[in-house]
Amino acid sequence: MIVGIIGCGTMGSGIAQVAASNNNKVVVVDTNEIALQKAQEAMRLAIDKLVSKGKIDAEMGAKILNNITWTSSMSTLTESSLIIEAIVEKIEIKQSLFQSVESIVTDSCILASNTSSLSITSIASSCRIPERVIGIHFFNPATLMQLVEIVPALQTREQITTEAKRIIDSWGKTTVLAKDTPGFIVNRIARPFYSEAIRIHEEGTPIEIIDQALKTIGGFKMGPFELMDLIGHDVNYAVTESVWTSFFYDQKYTPSFTQKRLVEAKWLGRKSGRGFYNYTEDATSLNTQPDLRTMQTIFDRVIVMLINEAANALFLKVASKDDIELAMTKGVNYPKGLLQWANEIGLKNVVNKLDELYQLYQEDRYRCTPALRNNDRF
Numbered sequence: 001m002i003v004g005i006i007g008c009g010t011m012g013s014g015i016a017q018v019a020a021s022n023n024n025k026v027v028v029v030d031t032n033e034i035a036l037q038k039a040q041e042a043m044r045l046a047i048d049k050l051v052s053k054g055k056i057d058a059e060m061g062a063k064i065l066n067n068i069t070w071t072s073s074m075s076t077l078t079e080s081s082l083i084i085e086a087i088v089e090k091i092e093i094k095q096s097l098f099q100s101v102e103s104i105v106t107d108s109c110i111l112a113s114n115t116s117s118l119s120i121t122s123i124a125s126s127c128r129i130p131e132r133v134i135g136i137h138f139f140n141p142a143t144l145m146q147l148v149e150i151v152p153a154l155q156t157r158e159q160i161t162t163e164a165k166r167i168i169d170s171w172g173k174t175t176v177l178a179k180d181t182p183g184f185i186v187n188r189i190a191r192p193f194y195s196e197a198i199r200i201h202e203e204g205t206p207i208e209i210i211d212q213a214l215k216t217i218g219g220f221k222m223g224p225f226e227l228m229d230l231i232g233h234d235v236n237y238a239v240t241e242s243v244w245t246s247f248f249y250d251q252k253y254t255p256s257f258t259q260k261r262l263v264e265a266k267w268l269g270r271k272s273g274r275g276f277y278n279y280t281e282d283a284t285s286l287n288t289q290p291d292l293r294t295m296q297t298i299f300d301r302v303i304v305m306l307i308n309e310a311a312n313a314l315f316l317k318v319a320s321k322d323d324i325e326l327a328m329t330k331g332v333n334y335p336k337g338l339l340q341w342a343n344e345i346g347l348k349n350v351v352n353k354l355d356e357l358y359q360l361y362q363e364d365r366y367r368c369t370p371a372l373r374n375n376d377r378f
Contacts, residue, residue, distance in 0.1 A: 001167075004029065004080035004105075006097065008039035008070070011114055012086035014142030017043060020067035021060075022171045027069045027076050040070045046143075077104050082167060084136055086114040089238065094118065095126035102127050110160055112136040117187050117242045120153040120180045130155040134164050137184060138173075139331050146174045147331035149184045174330050176323035182246030185319050185327040187239050189338070191253055192305035194236065195365075197224035198256045200298060207276050213295035214302060219335035224302075225276040229269035233262045251364040252309075303341065304353045308369055310338035314378070315371035321378060339378040347372050 003019040005012050008030035020026045030036050047061045056064075069076065077083060083101055085094060098111055105111075111133045113123055124133035135151030148168045152161045165175050178184040183191070197210050211223020228236050237259050244253040262268070262275060269275030310324055319327065325337030342350055351372050358366040 001025070001082070002027065002080045004077040004083040004101075005086060006030070006077075006083065006101070007086035008032075008036050009086065011138060011140060011142060012084075013039045013043055014140070015084055015086060015114065015138055016068055017046070017064065017143050018138075018171055018173075020064045024067065025069075026067055027071065027080065029071055029074055029077060031072050033072055036070050036072060040068075043068070074100065074104055077101065078106075080105055080109055082110045082112065082164075084112045084114055089115060089118060089242070091118050091122055094123050098123055098133065099126050102129065107132075110134065110164060112164065114138055117183045117239055117246065119182075119246070120151050121155065124153040124155045131157040132160055134160055135178075135180070135184070136164055136168060139186070145331070147186070147327060148173045148175050149178045149186065149327065149331075150175050151178045151180050151184055153180055174326060176319060176327045178323070178327075179316075179318045181316075181318055183239070183243040185313065185324060186331040187243060188318065189306065189309040189313055189324070189328060190332055191240060191243060192309055193224050193302060193332075194228055194240070194259075195254070195256060196302045196305045198258050200301065201225075202256070202258055205298065209290045209294070210298055212290065213298035217292075217295050217299035218303060221333055221335075228259070229275035229277055229279075231269070232271055233259055233268045233275055237263050252367075254365070300353060301357065303345070304350045304357075305366075307338050307342045307345075307350050308354055308372065311342065311371040311378070312369035314339065315369050342372070343377045347375055347377060 002025045005016045005026060005028045008028050012028060016026045016028050028039070044065060047064055050056045051058050051061045083105060085097060087093065087097065094113060094115065101111060107129060109132070111127065113120060113135050114137055115135060116137055120133065120135040124130035127133055130153065133153055134156050135149065137149040137151060139145035139147050150161060150165050150168065168175050176185060182188060200210055201207050207225040211225050214220045214223045222230065237255060240253065240255045244250065244255055247253050266272060267274045270279055273279050310328065313319060313324055314321055321339060325339055328334045328338055329336065351368055354366055354368040
């Protein structure tokens with residue numbers, strides 16, 4: 001099978017490596033020749049590292065590299081059975097690209113976008129054969145993260161969805177099926193992990209205490225501020241803004257001025273040396289040790305907001321219960337599924353906490369989904 005990857009950035013290169021590691025011939029296309037050279041060299045170094053660590057043998061490493069062709073010529077995509085686009089998150093640019101690609105490939109070629117939150121239906125609408133367009137959303141880094149969201153457009157043929165899922169499953173990934181709604185499963189449900197943590201910080205709680213609360217009480221591997229710094233505020237803020245805009249400015253998804261200011265200052269997190277945390281050598285950290293009750297209060301507030309989003313996604317048929325649980329544990333490494341967490345806490349307790357927050361703030365962001373009010377457990 002020949003797989004075409006358009007875009008040689010972090011995601012495109014990662015997807016290319018995954019496809020090539022599973023015995024596919026891969027063509028990576030990018031119009032930027034310098035970026036192509038850098039990506040090819042970065043791939044070689046990554047494979048060499050895997051070989052040196054004993055993760056793969058030298059023969060396998062050479063095979064992976066030989067399976068990939070790096071080129072600036074779109075015409076090399078002609079024989080591809082699957083195209084995965086991984087370029088800038090701009091709907092007009094993606095639509096234009098898909099129109100160009102469609103004139104090159106065969107009518108049976110599946111056209112997929114790796115977008116994290118844009119409408120697959122809108123992308124498909126620009127095509128002559130919209131029914132062969134689908135979302136195949138990998139998570140970063142694609143080589144390590146197990147989850148892939150399969151997102152059919154309104155126009156997508158059922159057999160295209162089945163075939164796309166079969167292909168990605170055969171690459172050793174865990175696939176979940178998501179409705180074509182803003183943020184799909186993960187980027188929709190995960191918003192409160194960041195936004196509610198920022199709100200708590202804006203009210204005066206240090207970021208170190210909030211991060212510690214989510215890790216100590218909740219068992220999260222990283223706190224929200226650590227994770228935002230790792231992802232990069234340019235990326236994280238852009239997804240938040242995209243989801244908010246796509247949901248017709250629903251207050252639940254409103255971006256934060258605090259994070260926007262970080263983006264404006266170019267304090268993008270680890271990659272720039274400063275974000276919520278300062279990563280310079282002379283930086284100092286807060287030494288305050290919060291008590292367990294304070295941490296429990298912080299955790300309770302964030303977790304009920306996450307549960308509310310997961311329950312609402314189930315209520316609105318964004319995905320099945322099993323796929324929602326899989327998505328959050330495999331896609332963002334949550335310690336357990338949010339619906340399982342809701343059962344353990346007790347749905348009535350979750351509802352009471354959400355109602356308490358709503359009464360205090362009188363903001364629509366704290367409205368409780370009917371799925372929590374109408375059920376005793378999931």
